[in-house]
Amino acid sequence: MGRSPCCCHDAGVKKGPWTEEEDRALVEHIQRHGGHVSSWRNLPKAAGLNRCGKSCRLRWTNYLRPDIKRGNFTADEESLIIRLHAQLGNKWSTIATHLDGRTDNEIKNYWNTHIRKKLLRMGIDPVTHQRLPPDDIATASPGAILSAAASLGGLSSALMQVQALQLLLQAVNGGGSAAAAGLMPNSINAAAADNAILNASRSIVPSLLQDQMNLLVSHASSADHLSNIASFAEQQHDVVLQRLNASAPVIGGAAYAEPLAAALVSAAYPPEVAAAADRPVQGFAHLLSEPIEMPSMCSLEDDEDAFWKDMLLESSSLPL
DNA sequence: AACGTCGCCAACCGCCATGAC
DNA sequence: GGTCATGGCGGTTGGCGACGT
Structure with a gap:
């Protein structure tokens, strides 16, 4: 033919x-x-x-067509597109049937211009939705990853959020200095970078973990699931505490490590699971309400610091 | 102000699937 | 079953505005 x-x-x-x-x-x-x-x-x-x-x-x-919805994509729409793309691949017309008023062309354009780049910045392959090899994400900074993760929602993105958290903790755990972890140019002021990371985490991590665990728990219908989560919570508390202790200079002293670790983990788990894990819920609200000393914006003027300056501004404007 | 670069997105291109004959 | 006409789809292009130098 x-x-x-x-x-x-x-x-x-x-x-x-x-x-x-x-x-x-x-x-x-x-x-x-x-x-x-x-x-x-x-x-x-x-x-x-x-x-x-x-x-x-x-x-x-x-x-x-009169039923076409114009304007920016919402976070829910973006999350849905990512989940559907993970299941369907580049079946734009099929994906479009799940989003009222959106055309396949619009979704395809949005994927190629926004979501694809966002996933790459997070170290996630936009084709396979799997994590890229470490070499490929060497240039992905924790700030960029967190910013990208913070704008996502839904169960599949919860996994991305966990990855973002892991990278954050790796950065914070880099011998007390994110610069030493090789996650940013050496020329960047290490203290400013550490503060930037911590400020980003202060804004984002609690909501990341809360969302992630709410989703996990909402999908865990059996007691067995809850038991596993409680056990996981206990392990996570120890891991987080260990890392924060190693990073005492960054977080403002060893005294903050225990409450911060407890709060990070307890914030991640709903009350009934936290109770099952027998962990206290305290201290974190205090840390959140006290602004951490920030480096002067005036010291971040050259080109290499521009990213961190932007991230500081972004992180300070993100909702808790 | 002029020029170059980049990102966005509407529109196009060409292949494929389907149905009519 | 073969041919043709058409619609549908995904990949790609190019115009245009925003932004930087």
Whole structure:
């Protein structure tokens, strides 16, 4: 079967952006026929348009259809797209059927221009949705990862959030200095970077963990699940405490390590699970309410510091 | 102000699936 | 079963505005 001839190949058929007059003619024609098109091939002539039928169909389905939702994608929509893409791959039209008023073209564009880059920054392969090898994420800074993770929701992104948290802890655990962990250029002021990380974590980590664990618990219907979570909570407390102790200079002293660790873990688990894990819930609110001493913005002026300056500003504006 | 670069997104291209004959 | 016409789909392009130098 050879390729069928298409009117688009006709000489003199207009291409390129649609004018308001053309849009109006197309909409009026389709509305005159009750919103139904029997033949796209014959439509241009009937509507008085010097356009290919295919071009008319695309313009209608992607832009002029009355039920199309315009404007920015919400966090829920973004989360849904990521989850559906993980299941379906580049089946944009199928994905579009799950989002009211969004077209496959719009979703595809949004994926390629926003989500794809965001996942790469987080060290996640946008094709496989698996974590990239360490070499590939060497340039992914914790701040960028956290910022990206913070804008995501949903169960699949909870896994990304866990990865983000792990990277954060690795950075904080880098011998007391994130610069020493090799996560940023050596020329960057280490104290400023550490404070940046801590401020980012102060804004983001509690909500990351809370969301993550709420989702896990909401999916854990059996007592066995809860038991596993409680056991995991206990292990996590010890791991977090160990890392924070090693990072005492960064977090403001060893005295903060225990309450911070307890609070991080307890914030991650709903009350009934925290009780099962027999861990105190204290101290974290105090830490959150006390601003940590920040480096002067004036000291972050050269090009290499621009990223951290941006991150400091971003993290300070994120909701708790 | 002029120029270059980059990112976004509407639109196009070409292949595939499907249904009519 | 073969051919053709058409719609649907995913990949890609190019125009345009924003931004930086």
